[in-house]
Amino acid sequence: MNNKINITTSELPIMKVLWEKDNQTSPEIFANIEGNISTLKTLLKRLVDKGVIKVDEINSRTYCYSAIVIKNDYIKSEQKGFLNRVFDGSKEKMLLSFVSEENITKDDLQQLMDMIKD
C-alpha cells in the first residue's frame, strides 16, 4: 500500500487555499496566489487529473473546486516520507537532530510539553 500523496511544490499553494476553504472557483483560488495565470490553470488541471481535488459544475459555466485529499493526510504522508528519507524512519534521530541543530530549542520543547498536558 503505497499511499504517498503526490502534490508538488508548485501545486501546494493551490492546495493550501483549498484547505482553507472548499468550493472556490478558479478566479477565487488564483486571487490568493501569485504566479502566471496560465501556469496556475495548468497546475489546477493537473491536481484534478491526479484526483487530489475535484471540480463540480454548479451552474453552467460555473465550476467550483474542492480538495479531496485532506490536509492532515497530506501532512502525515510528507512527515513519513521525510522521516524515512532523511532519518531512516527514526523519530528519535529526527527530534534529536532538530534540537541539536537548534532549529528547535529546549524552550520550544518545554512549551510544547506544557501545551499537551491538556
Add this chain to the structure above:
Amino acid sequence: MNNKINITTSELPIMKVLWEKDNQTSPEIFANIEGNISTLKTLLKRLVDKGVIKVDEINSRTYCYSAIVIKNDYIKSEQKGFLNRVFDGSKEKMLLSFVSEENITKDDLQQLMDMIKD
C-alpha cells in the same frame, strides 16, 4: 543566498555510505547499496558533477570518492525546506502536528527532554 542542497532520493543512499566513511572506491560504495550497477555509476557521476562529492585519483586507475557536502548541512537544508514547504516555516506548527498525529508521543518528547538535560 539559496543554499538548497540538491541530493535526490536515489542519490541519497550513496551519500549515506560516504557520510559513514570517506575515501571509498566505487566498488566499495556500491557493495553497500542495492540497485543496478550501471544506474549507481550514473548517480555517482551526477553527484560529482554537482559538486556534492569529489573524486581523487590515488594511483593511476584508483579513484576514491568523498563527500563534500557534510551530512549535517544536508539535514539542516532538508529540515528547512520541509518546514517551509509544509508548515510555512513554523516550528511550533510542525512539532504540534508531529505530536497530534501521534507520530511522536509525549513519552518520546519526555525522553528527549531527559536526554538533552546534559
Add this chain to the structure above:
DNA sequence: TAAATTAGATTACAACAGTAAACAAGGAGG
C-alpha cells in the same frame, strides 16, 4: 601476449515538473 574483467564516460529514454502560450466555447454587454 591475448582474453577477460573492471570502472569511468557516453548515450538514451521515459516520466515528471515548472512554466506558459495558444485555442475554443460559452456568457455578458453593447
Add this chain to the structure above:
DNA sequence: CCTCCTTGTTTACTGTTGTAATCTAATTTA
C-alpha cells in the same frame, strides 16, 4: 446579434530524475 471576455483545454518546451545499456581504455589473468 455580434464582439469581447472569461475560463477550461490543448499543446509545448525545457530541465530533472530514475533507470540502464553501451562504449572505451586500462589492468589483471590465463
